[in-house]
Amino acid sequence: MFLQKQYFNNKLYNNILISCFLFFPQIVFAIETTNSMESKIQMLLNSHPELLVKYLESREKHHRSEHADVYPDPKFGFAYRSYPYRGDVTRDRSRPDTPGMTGNEYSIAQEIPFPGKLDLEKQIVQKDSELDLLNAEWIKNQFIRNYFETVLLKSALIREIQDLESLEKSINTGSKLESSQYSAGKSNITGTLRALNLKEKIKDRLFTRNTQLSELNAKTSYFSLDNTSFLISEEEILKFLKEKEEEFVKSYSEELIQKSPYFKYAEVSTEKAEAEAKKEELLHYPETEVFISYMQRRRKPFLLDSGPLNVSIMDNPEFSGDLWSAGITLRIPVWSLGKSADLNRANLLKVHRMQLEKRKQTYLLETELKTSIQSWMGNKQRVENFQSSLLPTLNRSITTSAAAYTKGDISLVDTYQFLNESIEMKATFHEVNLNRWLSLLKVLEITNNIIPEDNSHEK
Incomplete structure (x- = not known):
């Protein structure tokens, strides 16, 4: 055992x-x-100025917010007080007739903001920083979506151009054969003309697609600043999107809308408007400043009798030493208080407007998300229908038409018409498949699920 x-x-x-x-x-x-895929995306994002500008702007305001609640610096003062004017501005205090209040004054004053004002100013700048950060997230998602769209569209165009070039070669061969048969009297001129028309049609379509491909190649220079090829291939993007598609199907819920930068942007904008309204309310509260000063007077301990008798030293009961002062200054809103109701109402309207903006943005996002999901699901079903039914049926029709041409039942031009329909069908299939992934990218953009959030820009 x-x-x-x-x-x-x-x-x-x-x-x-x-x-x-x-x-x-x-x-x-x-x-x-x-x-590796996410690291490539991050490498592209961390090197492109379109995103770096917004992230740096957010960091700049974040550092400014750390300075926004600094207490006001004290004010230091110095003054020459009560010097007699004798035709000049000399500071001679030795003459006997110099007033007793003559001297040098040293002062210090400190402004005391109303409680809560500095915190609100810091909070407002912090909200500005958050808005810039959310705007950067917004631009990041748009950037990735445009990047992926460019790669996928470029690949779809290349495949269509290859199909058209292959069809053009076949039509050239068929046109020569049809011309030979017409010269030999075995066919009429209609077949030759139809082959030439189809050839010109394919040539024009090739010209259009090559122009579009050149435009996309020029567009790549914006994403790839060093003018090199794409860092991410179509195969990598499709594999990445298929994984995201599976994750989205498993984790979808209506609460995903709250992860959207658009939704958070409206939310933070409302919070900022509320903080600004509270700050402007404090404008009608008294502002305080305290001060203290020290006056170094002219030394005058006694007075001499300089009259004709010159009897003796005269008594001086007045204090002749240094002086100090202290006090408080208040700014009272005498004039602005009369207009405070208008300002308060304006702030209330602003807060209400931002709350409505948040609701509007929520409705728009929900509608756009539902529309994108329906588009994604519909295009996905169409792709499956193409793969399982339409394309196999069309391929069988082409094979049958080729066999019929061999037997002499149909003309060569009819066979190429089937091939042209096949190219049209493949182009439609590529377009539907492209729209499937673009709809999914739009869903991922709205829910902020394209790539995980990276906080390295905050360091």
Whole structure:
């Protein structure tokens, strides 16, 4: 019994080891692939000025917010007080007739903001920083979506151009054959003319698609600043989007709308408007400033009788030493208080407007999200229908038409008409498949789920 149990344990241990060796590398590879994809996206985002400008603006305001609640600096003063004017501005205090209040005054004053004012100013700048950060997230999602859209559209155009070039070669060969048969009297001129018309139609379509491809190649210079090829291939993007598609199907809920930068932007804007309204209410509260001063007077301990008798030293009961002063200054809103009702009403209207803006943005996002989801699901079903029904049916029709042409039942031009319809159908398939991924990208953009949020810009 013991040997059987030991054998069973060893067998189980070996099976676990084999499973680990078989599946662990695949798991690691999948994780590395995902991380590699996200790292490529982050590398692109962290080097492009369109995003760096907004992130730096947010960081700038964040640092300003740390300075916004600094207490006002004290004011230091110095003054020459009560010097007699004798035709000049000399500061000679030795003459006997110099007034006793003559001297040098040193003062210090400190402004005391109304309680809560500095905190509100800091809060407002912080909200500005948050708005810039959310705006950067918004631009980031749009940037990635435009980047992916450009890559996918470029790849779809390249495939369509290849199909058109292949069809053009076949039509050229067929046109020569049709012309030979017409010269030999085996066919009428109608087939030759139809082949030439189809050839010109394909040539014009090739010209249009090549022009569009050139435009996209020029557009890539905006995303790739060093004018190199794309860092991310179409295969990587499609694999990335398929993984996101599976994750979205599993985790979808109506609460995802609250992760949107658009929703958060409206929310923070409302909070900022409320803070600004509270700050402007404080404009009608008294502002205080306290001060203290020290006056160094002219030394005058006694007076001499300089009259004709010159009898003796005269008594001086007045204090002749240094003086100090202290006090408080209040700014009373005498004139502005009469207009405070208008300002308060304006602030209330602003807060109410931002609350309505938040509701409007919520409704717009919900509608746009539902529309994008329906578009994504519809295009996905169309792609499945193309793959399972339309394209196989069209391929069978082409094969049948080729066999019928071999038997002489139809003309060569009719066969190329089937090929042209096949190209049209493939182009439609590529367009529907592209719209599927673009709709999914729009959904991921709205819910802020394209890539995880990166806080490295805050460092």
